[in-house]
Amino acid sequence: xxxxxxxxxxxxxxxxxxxxGGILAIDNLDFSAKTGEVTAVIGxxxxxxxxAFNCVTGFYKPTGGEITIGDEAGTxxxxxxxxxxxxxxxxxxxxxxxxxLFAGMTALENLLVAQHQALSGGGLLQLQGLVGLPAYRAAExxxxxxxxxxxxxxxxxxxxxDEAGTxxxxxxxRLEIARAMCLDPRFLCLDEPAAGLNPRESAGxxxxxxxLTEEDGIGVLLIEHDMSVVMNxxxxxxxxxxxxxxxxxxxxxxxxxxxxxAAYLGEASGEAAARxxxxxxxxxxxxxxxxxxxxxxxxVEVLHDLDLTVNQGEIVTLLGANGAGxxxxxxxxxxxxRPSSGEVMFGGRSIIGLPAHxxxxxxxxxxxxxxxxxxxxxxxxxxxxxxxxSDPRAFQADADKVFALFPRLAxxxxxxxxxxxxxxxQMLAIGRALMQRPSLLLLDEPSLGLAPLVIKLxxxxxxxxxxxDGITILLVEQNATQALGIADRGYVLQTGRVVHAGxxxxxxxxxxxxxxxxxxxxxxx
Amino acid sequence: xxxxxxLETPARDHKALRNAGLAALLTLVLSIPFxxxxxxxxxxxxxxxxxPQWVAGLVVVVFVARLVLDQTGGLAxxxxxxxxxxxxxxxxxxxxxTILIALVLGLAFAFPLAPFASRYEIGLAxxxxxxxxxxxxxxxxxxxxxxxxxxxxxxxxxxAYTFGLLSTHFGIGFWLALPxxxxxxxxxxxxxxxPVLRLRGDYLAIVTLGFGEIIRIILLNWSDLTGGPNGISxxxxxxxxxLPFAATAxxxxxxxxxxxxxxxxxxxxxxxxxxxxxxxxxxxxxxxSRLRRLPIGRAWEALREDEIACQALGLNPTxxxxxxxxxxxxxxxxxxxxxxxxxxxxxxxxxxxxxxxxILAIVVLGGMGNQLGVVIAAAVxxxxxxxxxxxxxxxxxxxxxxMVLIMIWRPGGLISGRSPSIRADLSRFKATGPEVAP
Ligand SMILES: Nc1ncnc2c1ncn2[C@@H]1O[C@H](COP(=O)(O)OP(=O)(O)OP(=O)(O)O)[C@@H](O)[C@H]1O
Ligand SMILES: [Mg+2]
Numbered sequence: 001x002x003x004x005x006x007x008x009x010x011x012x013x014x015x016x017x018x019x020x021g022g023i024l025a026i027d028n029l030d031f032s033a034k035t036g037e038v039t040a041v042i043g044x045x046x047x048x049x050x051x052a053f054n055c056v057t058g059f060y061k062p063t064g065g066e067i068t069i070g071d072e073a074g075t076x077x078x079x080x081x082x083x084x085x086x087x088x089x090x091x092x093x094x095x096x097x098x099x100x101l102f103a104g105m106t107a108l109e110n111l112l113v114a115q116h117q118a119l120s121g122g123g124l125l126q127l128q129g130l131v132g133l134p135a136y137r138a139a140e141x142x143x144x145x146x147x148x149x150x151x152x153x154x155x156x157x158x159x160x161x162d163e164a165g166t167x168x169x170x171x172x173x174r175l176e177i178a179r180a181m182c183l184d185p186r187f188l189c190l191d192e193p194a195a196g197l198n199p200r201e202s203a204g205x206x207x208x209x210x211x212l213t214e215e216d217g218i219g220v221l222l223i224e225h226d227m228s229v230v231m232n233x234x235x236x237x238x239x240x241x242x243x244x245x246x247x248x249x250x251x252x253x254x255x256x257x258x259x260x261x262a263a264y265l266g267e268a269s270g271e272a273a274a275r276x277x278x279x280x281x282x283x284x285x286x287x288x289x290x291x292x293x294x295x296x297x298x299x300v301e302v303l304h305d306l307d308l309t310v311n312q313g314e315i316v317t318l319l320g321a322n323g324a325g326x327x328x329x330x331x332x333x334x335x336x337x338r339p340s341s342g343e344v345m346f347g348g349r350s351i352i353g354l355p356a357h358x359x360x361x362x363x364x365x366x367x368x369x370x371x372x373x374x375x376x377x378x379x380x381x382x383x384x385x386x387x388x389x390s391d392p393r394a395f396q397a398d399a400d401k402v403f404a405l406f407p408r409l410a411x412x413x414x415x416x417x418x419x420x421x422x423x424x425x426q427m428l429a430i431g432r433a434l435m436q437r438p439s440l441l442l443l444d445e446p447s448l449g450l451a452p453l454v455i456k457l458x459x460x461x462x463x464x465x466x467x468x469d470g471i472t473i474l475l476v477e478q479n480a481t482q483a484l485g486i487a488d489r490g491y492v493l494q495t496g497r498v499v500h501a502g503x504x505x506x507x508x509x510x511x512x513x514x515x516x517x518x519x520x521x522x523x524x525x
Numbered sequence: 526x527x528x529x530x531x532l533e534t535p536a537r538d539h540k541a542l543r544n545a546g547l548a549a550l551l552t553l554v555l556s557i558p559f560x561x562x563x564x565x566x567x568x569x570x571x572x573x574x575x576x577p578q579w580v581a582g583l584v585v586v587v588f589v590a591r592l593v594l595d596q597t598g599g600l601a602x603x604x605x606x607x608x609x610x611x612x613x614x615x616x617x618x619x620x621x622x623t624i625l626i627a628l629v630l631g632l633a634f635a636f637p638l639a640p641f642a643s644r645y646e647i648g649l650a651x652x653x654x655x656x657x658x659x660x661x662x663x664x665x666x667x668x669x670x671x672x673x674x675x676x677x678x679x680x681x682x683x684x685a686y687t688f689g690l691l692s693t694h695f696g697i698g699f700w701l702a703l704p705x706x707x708x709x710x711x712x713x714x715x716x717x718x719x720p721v722l723r724l725r726g727d728y729l730a731i732v733t734l735g736f737g738e739i740i741r742i743i744l745l746n747w748s749d750l751t752g753g754p755n756g757i758s759x760x761x762x763x764x765x766x767x768l769p770f771a772a773t774a775x776x777x778x779x780x781x782x783x784x785x786x787x788x789x790x791x792x793x794x795x796x797x798x799x800x801x802x803x804x805x806x807x808x809x810x811x812x813x814s815r816l817r818r819l820p821i822g823r824a825w826e827a828l829r830e831d832e833i834a835c836q837a838l839g840l841n842p843t844x845x846x847x848x849x850x851x852x853x854x855x856x857x858x859x860x861x862x863x864x865x866x867x868x869x870x871x872x873x874x875x876x877x878x879x880x881x882x883x884i885l886a887i888v889v890l891g892g893m894g895n896q897l898g899v900v901i902a903a904a905v906x907x908x909x910x911x912x913x914x915x916x917x918x919x920x921x922x923x924x925x926x927x928m929v930l931i932m933i934w935r936p937g938g939l940i941s942g943r944s945p946s947i948r949a950d951l952s953r954f955k956a957t958g959p960e961v962a963p
Binding site: 126180183 | 812815819820824826827830835839943946948953954
């Protein structure tokens with residue numbers, strides 16, 4: 001890997017604008033990024049961050065402005081290159097907000113696809129490979145070496161032969177970075193790489209990013225809502241709001257910038273833990289009662305003899321590292337995967353073996369990880385789908401409630417859901433689950449990909465629907481501090497087993513939990 | 526917003542009654558025109574006869590059946606369940622698999638020599654192998670690259686007609702025409718690919734369907750060149766390294782049987798055809814399995830998994846799709862060339878849409894992308910109609926039912942699950958364990 005070049009290539013964006021019909025997603029944006037540095041792009045949901053990346057990496061043709069990459073050899077207009085040439089000519093690689101791995105292929109294969117150019121040698125090398133000549137075999141050997149090198153660096157080497165789609169979320173994100181690095185980029189654009197990671201994992205990721213810039217000398221462009229990561233690793237931060245740049249500067253400057261605080265950060269972070277605890281409730285009957293549950297995918301057992309209870313009217317939070325089995329537990333309530341043994345009682349009735357739609361009909365709503373909205377339907381239609389089981393007369397009132405919670409959805413009720421920003425889609429997924437008027441709401445990482453200001457709103461809203469509407473909530477979160485802040489009780493899962501359980505306040509104070517899930521790089525200093 | 530779930534049983538009975546009532550009503554509405562009214566042909570004048578008792582009977586049957594179904598847990602409960610082990614792909618380990626492969630190959634080679642192998646058996650095996658080859662060819666396009674192609678038969682036809690024309694007009698022999706047919710089909714695939722590969726999924730399927738029909742209609746109507754519906758006859762037969770299969774050679778030369786001092790038998794020619802297609806099929810197998818392990822094969826699969834990610838990695842989707850399309854077409858063309866040689870006569874009737882459908886069914890039924898699956902599915906699809914002969918007019922019904930049942934039994938195809946194109950040697954890394962790096 002090449003040594004860092006002082007004053008190396010510069011990626012420059014000048015006067016960039018991007019319009020989608022009536023929406024001006026980016027408005028006259030200027031910024032630049034250097035190799036050897038981390039340049040963060042932050043801003044509220046729908047501010048235009050991903051759109052800016054899409055322009056830089058050739059997925060969108062900007063409506064106006066220019067994007068160039070310049071070094072000693074001259075400057076290159078990126079916005080005039082066809083999309084697939086950007087990687088080879090400008091050497092800019094990227095990852096996606098909603099992970100785009102080749103899910104059915106192994107981790108190693110994913111990295112080999114990235115080396116397609118080098119391995120096919122304009123087709124000639126492949127012809128040699130077809131007849132089994134050693135030249136190809138040598139090239140393949142080298143490509144595998146390189147791939148294994150990157151897998152090793154991202155802590156994935158032992159999973160090289162596993163299908164990418166079966167890896168836990170956090171590892172998938174790392175795999176996507178490893179795959180991008182196999183392209184030997186000068187600039188790496190990362191769209192929310194820390195989403196879905198717990199604070200400790202995010203800290204590890206931050207260290208990896210620093211290493212990429214300092215040791216490998218590449219320039220990292222980083223979109224991220226996790227401020228502990230942004231503030232700790234960035235050299236420079238660009239803040240967008242409504243498609244415009246509202247601030248630019250060092251982490252210190254940005255943190256104290258009143259405009260940024262008002263639009264994006266909200267008041268000083270870390271106050272959630274100090275929130276008043278919900279009052280103790282009288283012991284209620286168990287709404288969801290899980291006993292000795294075992295479940296897994298094929299031969300891989302994920303959940304082992306798991307016991308968990310959610311009482312009527314409670315908020316219960318489920319914590320644990322990536323791959324601990326939290327999402328699997330939620331999904332197994334819907335029979336996917338089907339539990340291999342154990343007992344799941346809901347409202348006094350066994351729901352094991354019931355088809356998913358029957359479970360939903362009993363009153364369990366699931367806002368799954370990864371959103372799963374209907375991309376071709378409008379926002380309003382998505383909400384209608386969510387409401388199809390509940391009383392049509394209540395639709396308007398319920399929709400208004402959702403719109404009050406997420407004004408963005410009201411603004412965009414006619415937009416096709418698939419074209420919304422990642423955070424906007426997350427709002428929609430939560431909104432749709434609320435429209436089901438469930439008696440038990442399963443939320444899988446609701447704060448994923450949301451701006452800090454919105455996260456606070458979400459947690460307030462969760463407590464609100466719990467208190468005023470009496471909806472019982474089972475909440476999976478990486479954002480442990482805030483989750484425990486509103487929960488009555490919590491469970492900590494480790495490799496499919498419950499390792500801690502108890503009242504939220506007790507868990508908050510347990511040193512081993514603080515160490516594992518609450519503290520990352522430390523509070524943003 | 527909500528209270529506890531309502532779980533009382535009376536509500537359920539009530540629901541069952543309502544469901545049954547609805548089903549019965551639907552039956553009533555549907556059965557009046559279809560069953561309740563009959564067109565009577567009484568002495569030349571047509572009259573309508575009403576059969577209320579039929580309708581009533583049917584409605585009662587449906588009502589009761591629906592109630593019973595509800596009580597027994599619905600249709601879902603009748604879905605066959607299989608041990609999870611069966612659902613994963615068959616994975617044969619090296620010693621077993623090598624022995625198995627050797628055994629199958631040995632059987633395949635010895636088959637025409639077996640005493641029971643008559644004209645019928647050899648012919649059936651030959652057409653089975655043609656389908657296997659077509660299946661493997663289409664598998665590149667549908668199974669690996671994920672492009673739904675409903676007009677594959679067009680390339681098969683292109684290969685067949687290329688040979689037919691070359692043979693009848695220029696007297697070019699099978700072995701020379703074989704690569705030319707492949708080339709012609711691949712070119713056609715390329716030409717078709719350019720405009721349509723921007724389309725995705727359903728749209729691509731419709732366009733390829735149309736393309737297949739256009740080719741057939743051209744063959745049907747361009748009578749000067751293709752002979753129209755009469756087709757092309759008198760296509761040259763493949764010779765045994767220049768020796769014809771005949772009782773007497775045309776101009777005094779030796780024939781195959783004379784050379785080996787065998788009494789002449791028409792079976793020789795059939796057996797030779799069988800060996801030719803066996804060789805072609807094995808070549809296809811070797812070719813496609815190699816391709817899958819090359820960058821282009823992985824690019825196909827990557828394209829099937831996520832086209833946008835491919836673009837981000839600098840792959841040009843159009844080029845990759847084109848290679849899949851044209852290589853698939855080439856294999857179809859080769860099979861077509863063989864088909865023309867085997868029949869000695871071709872006409873547009875052999876290249877209808879149903880042929881495309883059967884080849885596609887072989888790929889889907891076998892389990893997308895799986896080569897062994899294709900073999901088994903081809904055996905099922907070629908063998909079933911033959912076994913079904915005893916059912917006479919119900920033959921196609923049995924055939925269709927069998928396909929539906931197979932898909933219910935194994936939704937992912939006969940052999941689902943994919944084996945990686947390359948495996949990393951993890952011995953160096955096991956020490957670190959599967960933990961996330963700190
Ligand atoms: N293809 C499109 N068609 C219409 N509108 C779009 C399209 N893509 C993005 N938008 C809109 O442009 C705005 C900017 O979206 P973008 O994805 O860039 O936001 P973002 O800053 O990445 O937000 P987040 O933090 O939620 O990911 C959003 O309001 C989005 O709805
Ligand atoms: Mg985004």
